[in-house]
Amino acid sequence: MSVLELTNTSRWYGNVVAVNDVSMQIGPGVTGLLGPNGAGKTTLIAMMAGFLAPSAGEVQLDGQPVWNNVSVYRAIGLVPEREASFGYLTGRQFVRANAELHKLSAPGEATERALGIVDLVEPAGRLISTYSKGMRQRVKLAAALVHDPGVLLLDEPFNGVDPRQRMHLMDLLTRMGAEGRTVLFSSHILEEVEQIARHIEVVVSGRHAASGDFGAIRRLMSDRPNVYLIRSSADRRLATVLMGAESVAGVQLDPRGGVVVQVTDFGEFARALPRQAKEHGITLREVTPTDESLESVFAYLVSA
Template identity: 75%
Template sequence: MSDLVLDKVSRWFGNVVAVNDVTMTIGPGVTGLLGPNGAGKTTLMAMMAGFLAPSSGTVTLDGEPVWRHTDAYRLIGLVPERELSFGYLTGRQFVRANADLHRLPDAAGATERILEVVDMVEPSARRIDTYSKGMRQRVKIAAALVHDPTVLLLDEPFNGVDPRQRMHLMDLLRRLGDDGCTVLFSSHILEEVERLARHIEVVVSGRHAASGDFGAIRRLMTDRPVRYSITSSDDRALAAVLIARPAVQSVNLRPQGGLEVQVSDLGTFAADLAPLTRSHGLTLFELSPSDESLESVFAYLVDR
């Protein structure tokens, strides 16, 4: 198990600041690195992988600096977003070349094993320049995994991958995370992150905007009203009761049934709701937050 630690990391290119004073720790399991296009995700990945030096701050793997620390590369697998420039090689040759670079004792066996893991055994005899985008993504993942790294960094790994292949790769990353591998993947597609990683690191305009479970992040947003979906034995009667409460900002009846309630003081609302409904002879059937999704959290962080 390995920990990647970024401490006050910045990176600039001339007068352009791509990453600004980012501090975060990436540990075992699957973590999503989330941000809009141009937020600095790829630059962060390059510094974590040791391919780019921080302009200031440090990136360490298990306490050792990653930049110019060649032993660290044995523990890291990188799947870059950019396209492969080795189209003249077959998929098998490309993965085998990575196995040879790591001086694996059984490079041929490791190559065949990992090609099977990513479901690329049959196409591996073909040249990479004949592959679809999804196949090129899978062969990049195979090359990154051939030496069994403890840290796997993936930059937009699902771009161009069809739905069946996406499910296969998501299952693979979950298994790696469950086995103790430190898996970090970047994406600007909220659905991908929500399905694969509960823990997120959010980067906006080169800055670290949030870290943690996205439900917990939402609950820390005290300056934003909380919305709840509620169904009861008599929704209209409950709406009349709730709208008179000081903590309730608005109540809307949903066409499909139930209420959409917006509250400013979650603590007061939660404490009062059960005795309030009981005293009016009403029964609650459902109470759930309606804005604790990753989409809601992300929109708030980007727009603030």
């Protein structure tokens, strides 16, 4: 069982700091690396995989430095977000090439085993250029698994994958974590992480914002009021009505039109709003969340 450890790790590009003094430990099981787009997740994964040297600090696997260490690379499988530009190869050729790069004693057997794990044996003879987005994700995963690594790193693996393939991939990652592998996947979508990772690491603007059990951090995220902009046929009357609602923490008129409402209990608010509008002869034209982006959620989390 392998453990990845980052100690005061930073990475900068000229004057741009992508990762700033991050320390975290990733152990066996499935861990979600959660953060908004541009938070530094891809840079962190590249350093964990040994593709990028830290500008400061250390990245180690079981006490050994990851950067420039061939023996450690044999224990790590990487599924990058970037599409592989190997459309001229078949899926089988692509996976076998990775098996041969790792100098496996039986590359053919390893290739078929990896293709079987991701349920891609039948279309493996087709060119990758003919694959759907989900199939391309799976062939990248097969290539990452061909040498049977103890550590699996996946950068935004669910991007562009249809619901059926997403469920298959989630089941696969869950199974690998249960086998004792160290599985880390990044995502900017809270619900994806919630499905399969009990432990999460949260990064915001290159900084480590939170670490621990998903449930506890999720509750912290949702303890804040939700903010909605409501446009109606009678905004002032609606604001007066909403000020008396138990699920509402604050109300103000938006200068551009509409009512900005802070909601403490969304379920109760969603049930009461249509009823109250009808009772007071108000037509609801728009109800829009204004702070449900992960950027706003994480900003709240950092300041909590």
